[in-house]
Amino acid sequence: MLIGKPPSWAIPESQATPESVFLNRRAFMSAAAGAAALAPSAAKAGLFGWGKKDVAPQPPDPSAGLYPVKRNPAFTLDRPVTPEPINLGYNNFYEFGTSKDIAEAAQALPIRPWTIKIGGMVERPREIAIDDLLKQLPPEERLYRHRCVEAWSMALPWSGIPMKDFVAFARPLGSAKYVVLKTFMNPDVADGQASPLYDWPYTEGLTMAEATNELAFLATGAYGKPLARQMGAPIRLAVPWKYGFKSVKSIVSVEFTDKRPKTLWETAGPGEYGFWANVNPAVPHPRWSQAQERVIGTSETKPTLIFNGYGEQVADLYKDMKGEKLFM
């Protein structure tokens, strides 16, 4: 809660959720004014409280039988995989709250039926149900590092679909330059979406070259199972050379366009979060260093690597973009 708690900028950096604390005083004031005008239901839920709800048991995941899937041995790690229970209990998913403890609230998200809209600059706009997509493009397993802009990291076994295969399946027009990915919009289930501080639904984007890079991955599972809701079920992006906020969760829309999209974090904090968000230990965030990362689930700190260690695969994408802010 913002009200009744010390302001977020008073919290020591190690405890803060840095992505939530960039707001300047003016944004804070107008948000407070907005809060007063909110509908009673949102006020009751607590604008910043994201009160927990009673969740009806959800039917079993129809894709459960697909997993585990075959591991692609091309993607290896320099560290152990983060234990599953740790990953399941430490998440960023602002739709369900700004703490890391949103797992329980996220269980309210219905993940079937689930369709993904494919639109914009494509040969033929259409919708596809997640289970049909999984039949058309069977998932594989990949071990990836995951580096949040807040200077923590994990390592995980995703299962999913190479984004380049999804792009081919979507059949974009040659004139498309960007892919825009969006999360569901359902404030009845996701209280966080009642917050006027963010431009919901959560929106992210990649260039076509990024989206068709071998590393870009649409995760539909992890740890040999369908994706847990708190991790972005039933389908989320994993672009491991970028800060975690690029890896948009619970995707319902994939749109191709020739204009660079405005992302949720760029809109909320343009001085701190950009479109590119490539990991770089030498470029500090305005409020903290990116040189090191806390390895979640251990007491270790490791030096952060340029492009999170994936430079060999992706550095070429940016070689002619010196004028861009590639590392925020």
Ligand SMILES: Nc1nc2c(c(=O)[nH]1)N[C@H]1C(S)=C(S)[C@@H](COP(=O)(O)O)O[C@H]1N2
């Ligand atoms: N829709 C949505 N996607 C999101 C976020 C979010 O708040 N909402 N948080 C991002 C951030 S900041 C990170 S670090 C990762 C966290 O993924 P994880 O909880 O699986 O570690 O998801 C990203 N995708």
Ligand SMILES: [Mo]
């Ligand atoms: Mo993040």
